[in-house]
Amino acid sequence: MRSNVSIVKPMCGRFTYLFKWKQLLRLLELTSWPDVELVPRFNVAPMQLAPIVRVDDSGVRVGAMLRWGLVPSWADDPAIGGRLINARGETIAEKPAFRTAFARRRCLVPISGFYEWKSSELPKAPKQPYWIGRADREPFMLAGVWEHWRRDDQVVDSFTIITTTPNPLMSGLHDRMPVIIEPTNHAAWLDPLNTDSAGLTAMLRPAETAGFEAYPVSTRVNSPKNDDPSLVEPVDPQPQGLFGQ
Numbered sequence: 562m563r564s565n566v567s568i569v570k571p572m573c574g575r576f577t578y579l580f581k582w583k584q585l586l587r588l589l590e591l592t593s594w595p596d597v598e599l600v601p602r603f604n605v606a607p608m609q610l611a612p613i614v615r616v617d618d619s620g621v622r623v624g625a626m627l628r629w630g631l632v633p634s635w636a637d638d639p640a641i642g643g644r645l646i647n648a649r650g651e652t653i654a655e656k657p658a659f660r661t662a663f664a665r666r667r668c669l670v671p672i673s674g675f676y677e678w679k680s681s682e683l684p685k686a687p688k689q690p691y692w693i694g695r696a697d698r699e700p701f702m703l704a705g706v707w708e709h710w711r712r713d714d715q716v717v718d719s720f721t722i723i724t725t726t727p728n729p730l731m732s733g734l735h736d737r738m739p740v741i742i743e744p745t746n747h748a749a750w751l752d753p754l755n756t757d758s759a760g761l762t763a764m765l766r767p768a769e770t771a772g773f774e775a776y777p778v779s780t781r782v783n784s785p786k787n788d789d790p791s792l793v794e795p796v797d798p799q800p801q802g803l804f805g806q
Contacts, residue, residue, distance in 0.1 A: 573647055573703075573722050573739040575782060576675040577603050577692075577793060578612060580700050582624055585671055588700060589614050589747065594624030603792045604676075605629065606785035607646040613720050615668040615707060616751045627668075631721035632710040633658045639710060639717045648706065650725045650740055650765030654758055659721065662706035663761070667750055669742060670703040670722055674793065676782055677734045677775075690782050691734055692793050693775040704740035704750065704765060728767040730775055741768035 579601045582594040591614065605611050610626045617623045630642030645658055653659045674694025681688065695701055707720040724737045731738040742750050746764050749755055777798040781787045 573675050573677075573724060573737075574607065575785075576605050576611075576672045577601075577694075578605065578671060578700070579603075579673040579698070580671065582612075584700065585612070585614065585624060589622055589669070589671070589702075591624050592617075592621040595626055597626075601790075602788060603790060604782055604785055604788040608643050609785075611670070611720075613668045613670050613705060613707060614702075614751070615666070616753055622751065625718070627707055628717060628719040629722075630719055631658065631662065631706065631708050632717050632719045634661070634708055634710055636710060639715070639719075642717070642719050645721055647724050647737075647739075648721045649737075650704070650723050650762070653706070653723060653765070654762060659706060662708045662721075664756070664758070665753055666707045666709075667753070667761070668705045668707045668720055669747065669751065670705040670720065671700045672703060673698065673700055675739060676778070677731070677738075679734045687780060689798050690778050690780060691775050692778045693731070693734075693773065695772055696774045697772065702742045702744075702747065704742050723765055725765050725767055728770050730770040730773055731767075734775065738767060740765050743768075 581599050585591055607630050609629055611629050612624055613627050614622055614624055629646055631645045632639045632642040648659045653663045674692050676690050676692055678688035678690050704723040705720045710717045723740045725740050727738045776795045778792060779796050782792045
């Protein structure tokens with residue numbers, strides 16, 4: 562295994578998707594998708610399968626279920642994907658684990674929202690999870706890249722989510738946020754023939770805050786074993802400072 566793998570500190574570490582393939586057909590003009598219908602997920606964790614959208618060899622958009630956690634084609638062990646769930650937008654075009662996928666295998670990761678954990682000012686106090694998503698609950702598309710890995714009869718198609726600096730909504734929760742690709746940029750981002758690295762990198766910027774919201778949710782989301790609608794329901798935040806302020 563190569564020793565110069567970039568190990569990214571997780572930022573976007575859990576997300577939700579609450580839509581069907583046909584809804585993505587409408588939003589993204591898909592040509593095909595898996596026969597198995599999507600089942601709503603409220604707590605997708607690294608190394609699990611999740612829907613992505615990419616362009617196939619014939620140049621049309623298709624939906625697929627890939628494993629979250631990118632496995633570079635040259636890796637010896639697919640377990641490395643657990644450490645490559647995120648890629649920094651500032652360096653993705655240069656890092657050995659991601660640069661080929663960024664140049665040739667970009668994808669969209671449709672989600673309904675994602676979670677982030679806010680640190681407490683109180684010593685040893687647990688972090689408070691927040692859910693972040695659109696106020697109208699419509700899906701939105703994260704920037705991703707995917708990779709194909711094969712060793713003998715073992716095959717893994719996997720993806721990573723690209724992150725950037727936070728917008729004002731996210732800055733109080735974390736110093737990173739996932740890149741959201743606007744609909745006007747979907748075609749350019751997915752096009753494998755698009756070699757405009759500067760233009761692609763310019764898309765890897767903080768999203769506008771308009772239309773998005775963030776609110777505290779139950780710490781039950783901390784366990785990937787929990788996956789139910791209650792995870793996205795608002796709760797009262799835990800005390801964050803002196804006298805509970």
